[in-house]
Amino acid sequence: MTKLMSLHDAIKQYVEDGDCVYAAGFTHLIPFAAGHEIIRQGIKDLTLARATPDLIYDQMVAAGCARKVIFSYIGNPGVGSLRIIRAEVEAGGLEIEEYSHFGMISRLQAGASGLPFIPMNQTGACDLEQSNPNYKRVKDPYGGKDVVVLPPLHPDVAIVHVQRANDEGYAQIWGILGEQKEAAFAARHVIVTAEEIVPDEVIRSDPNRTLIPGFIVDAVCHVPYCSHPSYTQGYYDRDNVMYLAWDKISENPDEVKRYLDEWVYGVADRREYWEKLGKETHDRLKVRPRFSYPVDYGAY
Amino acid sequence: MTKLMSLHDAIKQYVEDGDCVYAAGFTHLIPFAAGHEIIRQGIKDLTLARATPDLIYDQMVAAGCARKVIFSYIGNPGVGSLRIIRAEVEAGGLEIEEYSHFGMISRLQAGASGLPFIPMNQTGACDLEQSNPNYKRVKDPYGGKDVVVLPPLHPDVAIVHVQRANDEGYAQIWGILGEQKEAAFAARHVIVTAEEIVPDEVIRSDPNRTLIPGFIVDAVCHVPYCSHPSYTQGYYDRDNVMYLAWDKISENPDEVKRYLDEWVYGVADRREYWEKLGKETHDRLKVRPRFSYPVDYGAY
């Protein structure tokens, strides 16, 4: 059964005011197009969860979509601060819930596994543990050191961008996997955005590559270039120029407003956004192919 | 640095009397050649751990290699009993340690993760829990039901068969993955057997396919047809005829002795074993190719 729909419709149907949203992807495959669509639809009071909020949550906070951010690293990777989130936190205008990377993905893993908690070994760094009441300790019943535990995270919606999916939502990813699979299994609803919608036979030619099964997916959206200025391995490069530019833009609220007006509110969808970026940017982000050696599953 | 050596040398160097051995593989990729080499070298008092002991552990028990079996399903899959192990257990001649599948692989996952325990939700079936003191319960600190926990399993040696590896031990697997990765990470030593030793560039053309990193591997052995009568996806079929035949052979101790004499002690290595199987069997197990669509990682 096809779950294909426009990204506009998927956001409309599955993201509500007040939801906890997990837009997945560690540097790679960040679904910027979905974040922009959420901004355009004026959705409010979201709890935005991501290991690395990245530019997309800085923009969503700037646009007034969020009341809270759950994270483990709140920087512009390789550049510096996320200025908008940082300013809001310093001003007390945004609620935060903070983990280490392992803590954050352990919460997702617990959610994805239907478990009440996941144990981690102690790290000796207790200040975060003491600042966040979700952290608890459990005695090792085999007599070792106490372990640190965290409860499951069950986002209302996970948004997961992938290289290719079929119309039922079976999705294949290569390159950095981040927490894509765990976010999808942990969430109540799953929106898959894909660079390509491929025939079922492509997916079934390589079932070990499939990370997400269609039956946990609610909507499949065909959104080429969804992750710009993040990237999709094999499809286009990371736009480091934009990551550096945001550092400047976000210094100045007027510039931020101008950016959102032009690049988010000013375009109807991702296709318009990508066209607007222009040939020079397209060329700069183009990637030469480098194919995997195929593997033989055998016809049994 | 190459870790290539013969299977004979790898077993000689890394498997000692009294060790806990985990020959991995759920139905798929069972390293029969390694089990036979252990029998030929007359290694004793082993603790044999596997979710599904399968024919290989039945044969190793018959040959007197084992003092204990750790398992979660002790049958001949799709056929019936493992008669030799069953008879030994009923006669009290073999120590056992028993789990459910999830319990067994949770022990490996805990071992692979460096954790003192892994939680599982309750199953309501408490008889096994009460028969095996490794099972314990832990209170959910968030107020839910108690969880069931198991401690890590750290085999002395894991033996993992794979489709292809480079000479450093970076190993790629497709088809049923079973607990190959977890066994390798949980163990103190790792022996990788491979259908093919491939150039580094083949591995590096598809890094997402690599499940085991070379630096945790001690020995890499080139052993084509290592898993017969189990199978290697894309390389040869499962020999169901042999699985059915073992059910008869293992009814009669004389037949078992004759089998071991002919097919284990009577051959020097896997190459001789495979040749001895003969053309008819080779033809019967041949598989027509069915390739995966390649994926593009991009040249960045």
Next chain:
Amino acid sequence: MEYTANELMIVNAARLLRDGDTVFVGVGVPNLACNLARRTHAPSLLMIYEAGVVGARPARLPLSIGDPTLVSGSALVCSMFDIFSLYLQRGNVDVGFLGGAQIDKYGNINATVVGEYGHPKVRLPGSGGSMEMAAWANRCYIMTPHQKRRFPEKVDFCTSAGFVSGHGERAAAGLRGKGPQAVVTDLGIMEPDETGEFVVTALHPGVLVEQLQANTGWDLRVAREVRVTAPPQEHELQILREELDPQGIYR
């Protein structure tokens, strides 16, 4: 049309499946029931194997639950750890099929030992994944020939939980699934009443309640309304015999 006891069980089990169900499949008769349902009233039934295969489309009848024919052309293959945690424990499996040497009044199953655990009279294969399947699949079905030794009042060893020792115990242990919903035998169908005890709810054509009682080890109760199952239809038997099991292995 004539049919065998196995065919009767397979057809009746297949009818319990709903279109769109995700089913944790074992080999043998459950595999045939699922494939029959897929080819009749439940074309979008999704088959999951504990070996880690999702959406299998086997081209041949597999002997083992980890056969390569399950993999080639399937939609997704993952590790066993993932299949048990992300799929089964997370609640993503609708239906599990169970079997065992003994099934008791409350649907508890013994697949471990006859006799004492430490000194077994008969050592059986053990749980495999059935302990978890019985606990966490949304609903379970049991298929077994109707024989007295298979239906003791209480199992020697509880490998997988039915309603333990009465309704409410599943909830007390926090089990996600609703437990066994039917035992399909070659004589009829038993379903749990409000106390969790299995009672006769359906008889196969021509079978009398007395036959079930004679082959059951506890004082068998009968539901207020007992239906008679429709006999296996010609098209069902045709699919079974011609497409799914042409060699008649499970006939």
Next chain:
Amino acid sequence: MEYTANELMIVNAARLLRDGDTVFVGVGVPNLACNLARRTHAPSLLMIYEAGVVGARPARLPLSIGDPTLVSGSALVCSMFDIFSLYLQRGNVDVGFLGGAQIDKYGNINATVVGEYGHPKVRLPGSGGSMEMAAWANRCYIMTPHQKRRFPEKVDFCTSAGFVSGHGERAAAGLRGKGPQAVVTDLGIMEPDETGEFVVTALHPGVLVEQLQANTGWDLRVAREVRVTAPPQEHELQILREELDPQGIYR
């Protein structure tokens, strides 16, 4: 040959790495140190990135720790959950590189907040993976410019553990790794003494102990023997400037 403060730190950090080390690499200067070591005395150094990439061979200098150039041609890519559990927590990482806004006398690092957590003066990016790296990598190295505000006696917030408040506390918490083994700055190198306190053990050429003291927020002790580091060699600088960072981003 002339060299910059960054080059001095990178070269000295590179020399601490051993051939065959598996290194959990961050971007920026640690990345350069690892690549320099690989091209000089440690050709089999293995680079692991917290994004899940093992054995990367980046063809260009990545801006981000998750750059696609790290993936193409690498030996293995896995999930973040795997990299933190199977690699880091399991004890498969030899070396981690750490940095932060504050480093104290016991090598504890603050990358979270300046001021109070609930009402921060400066909100920093937070832990990322550094909490776990500091705990579980066999040994850690810290690279940072030598400035007084970066070296308070006690950090405002302990994002990742050094020796906590003295030797023995790591063992008491059961931490797998040995903790920070050196702080490499642009003035010299500090290493922990038997109490876990960082003391001066090496000075870069031409630097005096007094300069370190003037730029450190605690009463800095000096090891009995203090060596002078060898200046960056021509071939080291050449590799850095011509191969690794031709645009001079980290010069």
